[in-house]
Amino acid sequence: MSDILPLSWFQRETSQVAHDLIGCVLCKRQADGHVIRCTITETEAYLGIRDKACHSYNDKRTARTDVMYGSGGTIYVYLIYGMYEMLNLITQTEGIPEGVMIRSAFLNGASTKKEYKLLAGPGKLTRYLGIDRSLKGQTLGEESGLWIESASTQPEVVMTPRIGIDYAEEAKEWLERYCWKDHLSLSR
Numbered sequence: 050m051s052d053i054l055p056l057s058w059f060q061r062e063t064s065q066v067a068h069d070l071i072g073c074v075l076c077k078r079q080a081d082g083h084v085i086r087c088t089i090t091e092t093e094a095y096l097g098i099r100d101k102a103c104h105s106y107n108d109k110r111t112a113r114t115d116v117m118y119g120s121g122g123t124i125y126v127y128l129i130y131g132m133y134e135m136l137n138l139i140t141q142t143e144g145i146p147e148g149v150m151i152r153s154a155f156l157n158g159a160s161t162k163k164e165y166k167l168l169a170g171p172g173k174l175t176r177y178l179g180i181d182r183s184l185k186g187q188t189l190g191e192e193s194g195l196w197i198e199s200a201s202t203q204p205e206v207v208m209t210p211r212i213g214i215d216y217a218e219e220a221k222e223w224l225e226r227y228c229w230k231d232h233l234s235l236s237r
Contacts, residue, residue, distance in 0.1 A: 054197045056188065059121030063140040063147040066121075067094035067227045068208075070138075072200035075154055077178040078191075085178055087168055088201070090229040091152035091236055093211045095137070097145060102217035105146035116186045117146035124184045124195060126175070133172030134181050138189065138197075152212075152226070155234040165233035205230040212237060 054073070059066055070092050078084050095103040097117075104114045104127075116125045116139065123139040125148055137148040154168045168174040175181070180195065187193040208224040215221055228235055 052199050053190065054199055056120065056122035056190075058197075059138060059140050059189070060142050061121070061140065063096055063149060064094045064225060066138075066140045067092040067149045067225065068206055069200075070149060070151070070197070071206045071227055071229050072202045072204050074157065074198040074201060075151060075178075076196050076198060077180060078194035079179060086157045086198070087154040087174075087178070088157060089151060089154045089197075090204075090232045090234045091154075092227045093150045093152055094225040094227070095148050095150065096223075096225070097141075097147040100147075100217075100223075101220040102211060102214040102223075103147070108146075110146075114146065117148060118144055119186070122189045124187050124189060124193065126180060126182045126185045128182065134175040135171050136175050136180050153234050153236045155232075159234075162233055169234050170236040204232070 070089050073089050074086050075089055076084050076086050097103055097105050098108045105117045119139055120143045121140045125137040126134050136151045139148045141147050152171050155165045159165050189196050207228050207230045209226045210222050211226045
């Protein structure tokens with residue numbers, strides 16, 4: 050079993066955290082105590098008050114975004130389109146509202162294309178793992194039932210523009226999507 054990453058690991062520069070999460074293991078304890086482990090293959094970095102794609106752009110602090118101003122390792126889950134929960138991990142230190150969205154992963158032990166695609170997208174991932182807004186504001190770790198273990202492999206990572214943020218003007222072109230190169234589990 051890998052080591053659980055300390056909170057200090059998330060209290061670093063956001064783009065570096067997004068890059069380094071590729072190959073790490075996302076762990077979610079289920080109601081029956083069983084832990085589902087999946088390897089992260091795709092992330093997106095959101096760079097706070099200067100990033101037009103970020104919820105905290107222009108220092109917009111609301112009840113929804115207040116959690117982003119916490120310390121790295123805080124969990125931010127929100128609902129989009131009235132149906133998809135999105136998992137984000139806050140980075141940096143308190144007061145710097147940045148974070149990383151987990152876009153895709155694959156179940157440890159996956160062997161078929163269908164199995165690799167089970168968590169290929171942020172909504173699919175949260176639905177399968179049972180991640181919802183009840184985790185918002187909690188801290189990564191065994192106590193919350195959601196944690197990250199260190200990478201078991203060092204995949205080749207490629208950077209591309211983020212997905213679904215056409216409204217973000219020049220920020221939509223930023224290379225802040227990090228992907229395990231050519232992996233079957235990528236969302237697109």
